[in-house]
Every structure is written in C-alpha cells, then in structure tokens.
Amino acid sequence: xxxxxxxxxxxxxxxxxxxxxxxxxxxxxxxxxxxxxxxxxxxxxxxxxxxxxxxxxxxxxxxxxxxxxxxxxxxxxxxxxxxxxxxxxxxxxxxxxxxxxxxxxxxxxxxxxxxxxxxxxxxxxxxxxxxxxxxxxxxxxxxxxxxxxxxxxxxxxxxxxxxxxxxxxxxxxxxxxxxxxxxxxxxxxxxxxxxxxxxxxxxxxxxxxxxxxxxxxxxxxxxxxxxxxxxxxxxxxxxxxxxxxxxxxxxxxxxxxxxxxxxxxxxxxxxxxxxxxxxxxxxxxxxxxxxxxxxxxxxxxxxxxxxxxxxxxxxxxxxxxxxxxxxxxxxxxxxxxxxxxxxxxxxxxxxxxxxxxxxxxxxxxx
Numbered sequence: 001x002x003x004x005x006x007x008x009x010x011x012x013x014x015x016x017x018x019x020x021x022x023x024x025x026x027x028x029x030x031x032x033x034x035x036x037x038x039x040x041x042x043x044x045x046x047x048x049x050x051x052x053x054x055x056x057x058x059x060x061x062x063x064x065x066x067x068x069x070x071x072x073x074x075x076x077x078x079x080x081x082x083x084x085x086x087x088x089x090x091x092x093x094x095x096x097x098x099x100x101x102x103x104x105x106x107x108x109x110x111x112x113x114x115x116x117x118x119x120x121x122x123x124x125x126x127x128x129x130x131x132x133x134x135x136x137x138x139x140x141x142x143x144x145x146x147x148x149x150x151x152x153x154x155x156x157x158x159x160x161x162x163x164x165x166x167x168x169x170x171x172x173x174x175x176x177x178x179x180x181x182x183x184x185x186x187x188x189x190x191x192x193x194x195x196x197x198x199x200x201x202x203x204x205x206x207x208x209x210x211x212x213x214x215x216x217x218x219x220x221x222x223x224x225x226x227x228x229x230x231x232x233x234x235x236x237x238x239x240x241x242x243x244x245x246x247x248x249x250x251x252x253x254x255x256x257x258x259x260x261x262x263x264x265x266x267x268x269x270x271x272x273x274x275x276x277x278x279x280x281x282x283x284x285x286x287x288x289x290x291x292x293x294x295x296x297x298x299x300x301x302x303x304x305x306x307x308x309x310x311x312x313x314x315x316x317x318x319x320x321x322x323x324x325x326x327x328x329x330x331x332x333x334x335x336x337x338x339x340x341x342x343x344x345x346x347x348x349x350x351x352x353x354x355x356x357x358x359x360x361x362x363x364x365x366x
Contacts, residue, residue: 067273071264072319075239078257080232083107085252092246096237102246102261103235105254110233114226121219128212135205142201146194153187160184241265270303271318280305280314289318298322 083105090102160180167177237243245262248254275283289300299322306315 067271067316069269070272071241071244071266072268072270073239073241074244074262074264075237075241076259077102077235077238077261077263079105079235079254079260080229081107081110081256083110083233083254085248085250085254088246088248088250090243090246092243094243095241096243096263097240098236098238100237101234102237102243103248105233105235107233110226110229114223114230117219117223117226121216121223124212124216124219128209128216131212132209135208139198139201139205142194142198146191146198149187149191149194153184153191156180156184156187235260237261237263239263239265267324269324270320271300273316273318274313275316277309277312277314280316283316298324 084107085103086106087104088102089104090096090100096102160177160183163172163177163180166172167174241263242265243261244264246260248258248260254260283302283305285302285305287302289302290297298320300318300320302316303319304317306317308314
C-alpha cells in the first residue's frame, strides 16, 4: 500500500521555482550586459592608414568673382537751367581744377532774368532809403510837437506858481488862479499824449522798415538765384581731379538737371567686386584685405557688402588703405588678398578685370 507524502511534492515545486527564477535573472543580466557593450571597432590594414599628429590651423576657402577699380569720389555736374551747349573746352581724360571751365552754355532768358532781378533789387533799395528818410522826417515832426507841448506845459506851470502867491494875498481873484491850474492840467495831459504818439510812431517805423527789408531780402535772394543760373552757364569742374565723361555735344539743347560732365579724383580709388550670391556669406565688413595689382600689393578692408542681389552676384566694396602703385587707374585691373590668421581671406589677380577673390574661414581645431 502506497503512503502519500505531500511535503515531497511541495519541496520539488519550490526547487523548480528557485531554479527558474535564477535562470531568468541570469538571462536579464546577460541582456543588459550585451546592450551596454559598444559597437565593435572596425579593423583596417596598417598599410592603408596614414598616422599623424592632430594640429591646429586654418581652413581656406576660395571665392572668385570679377571686379574693377573705381574712383571713391565722383562728381556729376548738372545744368542749372535749360541751355544750349556752345563750346566744349576740355576733353575727357584731362586733369582739371575746381575752377576749370569745362563747357560754355548760352540762354538769353537767363541773362534777361538776371538783369530784371538786379533792376528790381536796385529799385527796392532806393524805395527803402526813401521810406526811411520819410519816416525819419515824420518822427522829427512828432518830436517837435512833443517839445512844444513840454514848453507850453512849463510856461503854464511857472505862471500858475506865480499866480498862487498873489492869489493868496488877494491881489488877483482866486478864480483866475484856478483857471490857470485847469490849463496846466490840460497841458500836462497833452505832453503825455505827445510822448505816446512818439513811442507808437517809433514802433511803426520799425515795423514798416522790417517789411521793406523783408521784401528787399526776397529780391536779393531772387537776384542771387539768377546770378547762380547765369554763372552756371560756365560749367566748372567743382573739384580737382580728372574729367571722365562729357555726355553732350556742341549745339545740343539740354534741360535743367541734365548731367553735363563727370569728374573723379584719380588717386582715391576703391575696388568693386561682384561675388556669387552663394559665396558672399563668407565676407564680413571690416575684413582686412590685400589688393594685388601685379605691380604691387595694396592693403585694404571690406567697406560695404550690398544687401541686394543682382544677376546672382553681390557687390562688395573694398577701401584701399595703402599707397597705389604706378599705373593704377579707374577701371584698371587689380586684386585683393587678406592674410590675417583669424579672419576670412580674399585675393584678386590681375587680368582684363579683377578676376578672382579668395576668402578663408577662421582657424579650425582638431
């Protein structure tokens, strides 16, 4: 007969649970360990690897674009009034001073207007002088009336003082003395009135002369305008430099404001570059630059970066700070190159135009 032993069954079940739990813990720990491991390092052959020391240096980037040398200061001379070109006295390419006459223009109406303005101004000056004389004469009349009133008042006052003494003694009637006092009071009031009239007339003189002077100033300004227009018929350079263009011909009729000539300072130049839009982001304002003209290197810096894009390029202006070599002229060929360690770089080489620009980035660390 078999005897049931349930404790053996329970002990076997407990052993199975412990073994299963231990195996589960081992599996989880193995999975975590595998996940913590990094990827296996790739292996390469030693002959295919170049071994060297990491160094700090510059990453250079080239940017190329055409450009030209242009004058930094250009003066366009415009016509003051409508006129006819009589003569061209100076041809383009000649050196001129500020007072050099480049063109001679003619306009009979300007001469007539100048003569009329001068005549009107002279007449106004004469009117002002006559007006001033008339007002001064009337002022003298007013002052004379004031002086007469004061004289009458003083005479009446002395008579009243003399009558007072004799009236108190009964030599003359008291009524006569009182009558003299009334006359004295009236003369005093008249003196005050004359003083006010003189003061008011002085203010009136100031106002009338101010009005006449304002009219005179207006006519003088008109005369000066007509004089400038007449002087403008002799077209002068205005600045010392080189005459670059005269876009008119003898006998041509020009309107007011039309450009007649262009003068530039030849020794004060700057470089205008046209850099591709995709590469212009590497250029910064104030960046040091060196302009290569093949005849020499000129120091410079970026003066302006045009915010607008034209035909896929951005205009960059470079100010020249060093002395230009011989032969450097507006529209001549040149170049620029920046060699500062911590800044971007650019270079232009001589050709029929400024042909290329080279920019560099900041130092790159490895």
